[in-house]
Amino acid sequence: MPAITAEATPPSASTEDYLKAIFSIISSGEEAASTNDLAELLDISAGSVSAMIKRLDEEGLVEHIPYRGVSLTAEGEQLALRVLRRHRLLELYLTEELGVPWNRVHEEAEILEHAISDDLIERIATKLGDPGFDPHGDPIPTRDLVLNTRRAEPLAELDAGTTAIFVRISDRNSEMLSYLSSLGIAIGDELRLIDREPFEGPCRVEAGGTVHTLGIPLAAAMQVQPLVG
Template identity: 45%
Template sequence: MKTSTPSSSIEDYVKVIYSFTEWQDKPITSSQLAQRLGVANSSVSEMVRKLKDQGLVDHQPYSAITLTADGFRLALSMVRRHRLIETYLVQELGYSWDEVHDEAELLEHAVSDTFIERMAAKLGEPLRDPHGDPIPAADGTVLVPQAHRLSDLDDGHTGRITRISDENPALLRYLATEEIDLDAPIEVLGRRPFGGALVVRIGSGESRRSFDLADEVTSALWVHSDKVHAGCRLPDA
C-alpha cells in the first residue's frame, strides 16, 4: 500500500538508490546501501521490505535493489530538491561547496514544493549543482553529460572536468585550495612508475599546471566528452 506522504527515511533511501546508478550502470546492493547511509544491514533489510510493500523498489533476496516507476519519480523529486538547495546555498548565501551537502540533507525534507520551484526560478533553472551533478527539471527530464572517471582515462586524453564527487568534504577543500574546479581543461600525461600517482595538466594559458593526483582524487573527478545525452525521464506510471 502506497503512502501519500513518504517519511524522510523513505525519501533518503530512494534518493541514494537513484544516485548510486546515476553515473554507472550497476544497481545497488543492500550492503552498499547500508554503507552509504551509515546504517546496519538489518536496518536496510527492514526498510527495503517497506519500500517494496509501498511499490517503490523491486527486490528479491540476495539480489540488487532497483527503483520502480513510482520510486524513480520520488527519487528525482528529492534529487531536484537537494541539488537546488545546494546551488542556492553556494550562489546566494556564500557557502563553500564542501559545506552544502549536510545542510541540504536537512532542508530538503522541510521545505514545500512551492518553495523549491520559486528557488529554481530565482536561480534561473540551473542544470547542475556546484559539484556538476545534473539537476532534474520539474518534469523529470535530466541531462547527464557524457563523462568518464579520470582514473579510467588513457594517456593523452583531453577534456574538461564536468563532475566532482561530493562524498569527501576534505577532498573538496583540497581541490578548492589547488583551484581545481568544474569546467577546467584537463590532459592526462601518464602515471608515475610502480603504481604511482596519475600525472595530469589542468587549466589553460598561464594558469596551466601539472599535478600528481592520487587514486582517491582521480576516482572523484569526471571528465566530459563532447556529447550530451538525455539521461533519464520519468517512466510511465
C-alpha cells in the same frame, strides 16, 4: 502510476533517503540495490534496512529482484528524482547565492531537502535560471523529473597528453573538494593529463598553466570530458 499531488502525505525523510540511495546504487550500474549495499551507503544495520525495505515494498515504492535486492517502482523513482532535484538545487543555491564553499553544501542539503516546500524549491530554480547542473557537476532533474546525464570518464584513465574538461566529482568527499579548491581547480576547468607514473603512481596534470601532482584516488574520482581534435 498514482499521481504525486501536493495533498498526498509527504514521504518521510527516511523514505526519501532510502529511495535516493537505491536510485544512486542502480545509477552506478547495478541491476538492484542489495541490503548490504544499502546498509553501507546509509550507515544503518542490515536488519533495519530489511525492515524498511519490507515497508517500502508494501507502499509500492520498491520491488524485489530475487537474490539481488530491490529496484524502484515508477512511483519510487519519481520520488527519488524529486528529492534529488531539491538536493541539487539547494546545493547550487547555497554556493551561488549564499557563498557556502562547495565542500560544505552537501551536508546542509541532506537536511534541507526533506523540509523545503515545492513552492520554495521552484522559486529557487527560477532564481537560478533553471540550471542543468549542481556545483559538483551532477545533473539536476528537470521540473518534469527528467534526468539528463552526460558521459564522462575518470581523469586518471585519460591517455597521456589528452586535454579534457572537468565536469563532475562526487559531493560526498568533502576533503577532496576542499583540496581541489585549495589548488584552484573547479568544475568547468580545462585539464591536461601530462603523464602518469607507473604502478599506480600519481598523475601530473596541468590546469591553468600550473602543473599539479594528483594522487590516483583523486584523479580517479574526477570525471572529465576529453576535448576532441
